[in-house]
Amino acid sequence: MKDMWAQLGSAFASLFFVWTMAQRYFPRHLQYLIERRFQKIAKYFDPYIEINFHEFSRDRHQRSQAYSAIEHYLSFKSTEQARRLRADVLKDGQSLEFSMDEHEEVRDEYENATLYWSLRKTYTTSILSSNSAPDEKRSYRLTFRKKYRELITGSYLKYVLEKGKAIGVGKKQQKLYTNYPYGPMWTNAVFEHPASFDTLAMDPNKKKEIMEDLETFKNARDYYAKIGRAWKRGYLLYGPPGTGKSTLIAAIANFLNYDIYDVELTAVRDNTDLRKLLMQITSKSIIAIEDIDCSLDLTGQRQNKKIVKDDGMNGDKGEHKSSSSSKVTLSGLLNFIDGIWSASGGEKLIIFTTNYVEKLDQALIRRGRMDKHIELSYCDFEGFKVLAKNYMNIDSHHLFDTIGCLLEKVNMTPADVTDHLMPKTIGDDVGIRLGSLIQDLRIKKQKEKTKAIEEATSQAEKDPKERNHQLREVQGRKDKIK
Numbered sequence: 001m002k003d004m005w006a007q008l009g010s011a012f013a014s015l016f017f018v019w020t021m022a023q024r025y026f027p028r029h030l031q032y033l034i035e036r037r038f039q040k041i042a043k044y045f046d047p048y049i050e051i052n053f054h055e056f057s058r059d060r061h062q063r064s065q066a067y068s069a070i071e072h073y074l075s076f077k078s079t080e081q082a083r084r085l086r087a088d089v090l091k092d093g094q095s096l097e098f099s100m101d102e103h104e105e106v107r108d109e110y111e112n113a114t115l116y117w118s119l120r121k122t123y124t125t126s127i128l129s130s131n132s133a134p135d136e137k138r139s140y141r142l143t144f145r146k147k148y149r150e151l152i153t154g155s156y157l158k159y160v161l162e163k164g165k166a167i168g169v170g171k172k173q174q175k176l177y178t179n180y181p182y183g184p185m186w187t188n189a190v191f192e193h194p195a196s197f198d199t200l201a202m203d204p205n206k207k208k209e210i211m212e213d214l215e216t217f218k219n220a221r222d223y224y225a226k227i228g229r230a231w232k233r234g235y236l237l238y239g240p241p242g243t244g245k246s247t248l249i250a251a252i253a254n255f256l257n258y259d260i261y262d263v264e265l266t267a268v269r270d271n272t273d274l275r276k277l278l279m280q281i282t283s284k285s286i287i288a289i290e291d292i293d294c295s296l297d298l299t300g301q302r303q304n305k306k307i308v309k310d311d312g313m314n315g316d317k318g319e320h321k322s323s324s325s326s327k328v329t330l331s332g333l334l335n336f337i338d339g340i341w342s343a344s345g346g347e348k349l350i351i352f353t354t355n356y357v358e359k360l361d362q363a364l365i366r367r368g369r370m371d372k373h374i375e376l377s378y379c380d381f382e383g384f385k386v387l388a389k390n391y392m393n394i395d396s397h398h399l400f401d402t403i404g405c406l407l408e409k410v411n412m413t414p415a416d417v418t419d420h421l422m423p424k425t426i427g428d429d430v431g432i433r434l435g436s437l438i439q440d441l442r443i444k445k446q447k448e449k450t451k452a453i454e455e456a457t458s459q460a461e462k463d464p465k466e467r468n469h470q471l472r473e474v475q476g477r478k479d480k481i482k
C-alpha cells in the first residue's frame, strides 16, 4: 500500500491530533505559532494530496452530481477490491449495484499513476431534535502523489466524471421526492409506479401528441441553448377527479426516466423557502404541483388545501383541512417559473394539475409558463377498450356494444370504470365485471335523466310565461337521453 512517506505523514497527523487535544493549556499566541510549525513540517513530509468529494453541498440541500458519478465509476472496482460492500437495487428491481462501504479503499491506475479512493463517513446530530438519529455525511476521498497533481486535476477527474455519468445513465433508479413540512428539505423514496402511456385510457391521438412533445423536449438541449431559453417546459393537466391526471404524471416520469419532485405548497413557509426547495431540484426532473387551485389562493391570500390521501400517486381524495401557514404567493411561484432559478440544472418539466381550470389565474397558465394544456376527461369507448385490455386482457366481448352506447350518454370517470373491471372476488369472471359496469352506467343514466327532468320542471315553474317553451325542452331532453 502506501509507502514509508505515508506512514511518516500519518505519524504527524497523530501528533497533530494529540496537539489539538492539548492546546487548550497553552496561551493563544503560542498555540498559533506551534500550529503553523506543525503544518509546515507535515506538509514537507507528506508527499500526498487529498481531494474530498462530499455527497451533499455545505447546506445539505443539493446532492452532488460528481459524488454520484464517482459512485458509479467505482462500482466495478469496489466489487473487485473492497471487502466490505454496500448493495443497492437497480432500476430493473433485480440486479444490484455494489459500492464500497465505510473506511474501505480501492486502487485505480491512470497513465502510470496509482491513486486511492476511500469512502468516509462523519456523523452529526440534528439541532432540531435531540432525539433524532445522527445525520450521516459521506464523502469520497481521492489520494495521490503530489507529482501527479496536474494529471489528476486535469484529465483524470474529467475522465472519471464522464465515465461515471455514462455508467449511471442506464442504472438510474427513479426517485419520488416530497418536501418536509418544516424547512426547505426534501425526503425521497424509490419511485416504482407502473403507469405507462400504454395503460393510460386516453384519446390515442392526444397520447401520441404528448409523447412526441416529450420526446422533442428531451432531445432539445442545443435548441434551447441556441434560442437562449431555460430548458424547461410547463404542462397543465386539468379535468374532473379520477380522470388520470396523477397517473399521467407517473406515465410521463416513466417515459422520460425522470425523478418526480412532488411539491406540497401548503407545507412551504414562504417564497424564500420555495426558492430554496426548487433550487435543489436537479436536471431530468418533473416538478409536480397538484391541485394548484387548492394550494394557492390565486388572489394572493392564503388558503387551506385539501390533502390528497392516496397510495403513492393515486387514490381517492379526502377533503381534510390542513392547518397550513404557508405564505407562498402566486407571484413567488411565477417568479420561479420565469426566473433564473428555474434555469439551474436544466431539463425540467413543471406540471400543474387542477380540477377547476376556470378558477386559475390567467397569469399562471398563459403560454410560455404552461406551454401545453391537456384536458383529461370522462371515459369514452376508446378509453374503455384500453382499460378492458389492461384489467381483463380482452380486446372484444359481446357486451362491448352496450357499454359503448352507454358511455356515449353517461359521464363516468376512468377511475370509476376501473373499479368495476377489478375482480372483487376470486370467481369474478369477465361477464360479471362487465355486467356490473353496465348496471352502474344504467343507474347513472337514470339518475341523469331524472335530474334533467327535475331541473327543467323547476325552471318552468319559476317562470310561467316560459312554461310551454320549457316543457318542449323537457320533452327534447327526454328524447335525447332515450
Ligand SMILES: Nc1ncnc2c1ncn2[C@@H]1O[C@H](COP(=O)(O)OP(=O)(O)OP(=O)(O)O)[C@@H](O)[C@H]1O
Residues within 6 Å of the ligand: 199, 200, 201, 202, 239, 240, 241, 242, 243, 244, 245, 246, 247, 248, 313, 314, 315, 316, 317, 354, 355, 376, 414, 415, 416, 418
Ligand atoms: N385515464 C386513465 N387511464 C388509466 N387509469 C386511470 C385513468 N384515470 C384514472 N385511472 C385510474 O383511476 C385511479 C385514479 O386516477 P388519478 O389519481 O390519476 O386521477 P386524478 O385525475 O389525478 O384525480 P384527482 O383530480 O382526484 O387527483 C388511478 O389509480 C388509475 O388507475
Ligand SMILES: [Mg+2]
Residues within 6 Å of the ligand: 245, 246, 247, 290, 313, 314, 353
Ligand atoms: Mg390526482
